[in-house]
Amino acid sequence: MAVLPLLAACGGPFSALEPEGPSARGAATLWWIMLAGFAAIFLMVSAVLALALWKPRTLRTFGAERTMVWGGLVIPSVILTVLVAAALALGERLLAVPSDPAPLRIEAIARQWVWEFRYPDGRATSGRLVMPVGEDVDFAVTSEDVIHAFWIPRLGGKIDAIPGHENVVRLRADRAGVYGGVCAEFCGDGHAPMRFSVEAVEQGDFEARLAEFGAEGQQ
Incomplete structure (x- = not known):
């Protein structure tokens, strides 16, 4: 129940999470994509940390080098690439490109x-x-x-x-x-x-x- 006041703060006339235009919808979509990317990286790091603390043998079986390559390079690179691509695509909606008739x-x-x-x-x-x-x-x-x-x-x-x-x-x-x-x-x-x-x-x-x-x- 303690989280309800925090969720209520996401609404109102100044809420970027209640978009009413294409630019705002792009920004809100990007926010949710970034939140998902952050959550994925956070859960991955938390899982590796939990294995290191409570199941070190399982982590050793996977191998230190493989853990660093996949956990520290491959997976984060894929997630960050998706975030950058989304930012570039959605950011185009803010640009005042020439059009006919002019706005x-x-x-x-x-x-x-x-x-x-x-x-x-x-x-x-x-x-x-x-x-x-x-x-x-x-x-x-x-x-x-x-x-x-x-x-x-x-x-x-x-x-x-x-x-x-x-x-x-x-x-x-x-x-x-x-x-x-x-x-x-x-x-x-x-x-x-x-x-x-x-x-x-x-x-x-x-x-x-x-x-x-x-x-x-x-x-």
Whole structure:
């Protein structure tokens, strides 16, 4: 029963294990693959250690050289090769490769300690982001002071916001809803509350929601 509170912490608006977009699903899948790889290596090492402590004769029968080659080289190499291949394949989903037509582009500008989002029509929101559902969105991420990191855990992986440099990450929300975004890089005293909300809306409501932001004084 003691593990239940820990499992409950895996949910919520900031949970990378509850993906709502292709990039986030790739990251979550990679996490589970890495967990399985870690568990396999851990169990293998634990089994060898148990044999060494309680069944040393069995381990000697297998042979010291064979144990080192298989347990220390062959099996870990196979597991790590699978992990690297999975990381390379799934990591491609985060890349903003050229496409036709070009996705919606939103600028994400970080400063201590708030996020500002600028849209193609010139409108801007602070601390609140609105994006259409079911469409790729390229986020052009930069910073006006120190290094920050842009991260919407349920939509994809994080990317650094670097002063004088622009990094682009492509994300998509597959379902309408409100998600949480954070700065994932320590940036000073106000780092902890440097969060923002992400509202994914249907395409037909996107322009209207932006207009509402303006009416609410969010520009």
